[in-house]
Amino acid sequence: MITESQIVAILEAFAVGDAMGMPTEFMTRSEIVTSLGQVIGLIDSSFSAHHSDLPKGSVTDDTEQTLYLLEHYLDEGVSVDTTVNGLLSWIEESNAIEKRYIGPSSLKALQAIQEGTDPKEAGKTGTTCGGLMRSLAPTLYAASRNLKRDEMLNLIVICLMPTHFTSQALEAACAYGSAVYAALEGSSVEEIVQAALEGGSYGINQAPFQGCSASSTARLKYIVEYQKLHPTKDELMDFLFSVLGTGLPSEDVFGAVMALFLYEPGNTFQSICLAASLGGDTDTIAALVGGLNRAYDSKSEIPQSILDSVYEVNKLPLHQIASRLIATGRE
Numbered sequence: 001m002i003t004e005s006q007i008v009a010i011l012e013a014f015a016v017g018d019a020m021g022m023p024t025e026f027m028t029r030s031e032i033v034t035s036l037g038q039v040i041g042l043i044d045s046s047f048s049a050h051h052s053d054l055p056k057g058s059v060t061d062d063t064e065q066t067l068y069l070l071e072h073y074l075d076e077g078v079s080v081d082t083t084v085n086g087l088l089s090w091i092e093e094s095n096a097i098e099k100r101y102i103g104p105s106s107l108k109a110l111q112a113i114q115e116g117t118d119p120k121e122a123g124k125t126g127t128t129c130g131g132l133m134r135s136l137a138p139t140l141y142a143a144s145r146n147l148k149r150d151e152m153l154n155l156i157v158i159c160l161m162p163t164h165f166t167s168q169a170l171e172a173a174c175a176y177g178s179a180v181y182a183a184l185e186g187s188s189v190e191e192i193v194q195a196a197l198e199g200g201s202y203g204i205n206q207a208p209f210q211g212c213s214a215s216s217t218a219r220l221k222y223i224v225e226y227q228k229l230h231p232t233k234d235e236l237m238d239f240l241f242s243v244l245g246t247g248l249p250s251e252d253v254f255g256a257v258m259a260l261f262l263y264e265p266g267n268t269f270q271s272i273c274l275a276a277s278l279g280g281d282t283d284t285i286a287a288l289v290g291g292l293n294r295a296y297d298s299k300s301e302i303p304q305s306i307l308d309s310v311y312e313v314n315k316l317p318l319h320q321i322a323s324r325l326i327a328t329g330r331e
Helices: 004-021 029-035 063-074 080-094 105-115 136-144 149-160 166-184 189-206 216-227 233-244 252-263 268-276 282-296 304-314 318-329
Strands: none
Touching: 004 063, 004 136, 004 268, 029 233, 063 080, 063 136, 063 282, 080 105, 080 149, 105 189, 105 233, 136 149, 136 166, 136 282, 136 318, 149 189, 149 282, 149 304, 166 189, 166 252, 166 282, 189 216, 189 252, 189 282, 216 233, 233 252, 233 268, 233 318, 252 268, 268 282, 268 318
């Protein structure tokens, strides 16, 4: 069963990845290389195209949505309505629209729900990574209750349904959730990859129809073979940005997360630094790969000064949420 310290470790890495990737979000790889070289810590966001108004070390929608959903799930359980309520509360209380935090699929679906659309119908066009980025919430909730993997995957589907009820989003989110779950169970890297492939297959089969797009699990199979070429860090990052892509599509973000994890499994801080230097949706990629690495090795180090800054700037209640998850999971 997952421990409180494991939950804290995963959420810390997720938040640090979010904060380190925030300033470079949707910069190109060449822009980052020219202006920064490689990100090796928290950097000032004054030059950011999207978040120049945020203090250094700020988290964004990735962390905020995850924490809001965990708190709502703790209070009300995991359901479509609870997910909608959690996301609407987040929008209202965080000024998400004004801060340009919320992604296009989530915003469109939630506005439709507010106008009367059935939440089970609103998400049937959401293909971006907004669902993938918040799949950690139902995954940790399930782990704290020692649920079986298929039960955990069902919670991910419920979590995505209001905004990202598509084969693209469900494949990526269920694949990632399965990878995290396998890592928490002490699985080997090969077993984590297999779990991701199986989770992705489950996700596709829950979708109302299969969209015409690249497959997250097909990309994972290709990445596994590509890693056998032993690329350098720069070669890997150039390949991800220029060939596979690191934009908003779910399969882009999932592929980048798994590639960076497989490059050196368990090296949490390196994977976050590489993700923040990658270009594209850097904050989401860095958050997700940080969380997966800490699921694989909860003791993998992140510089304490960076952790302290992220806690202080954002007033993160990670220990409180972890404590509640464990306490209620044992009831």
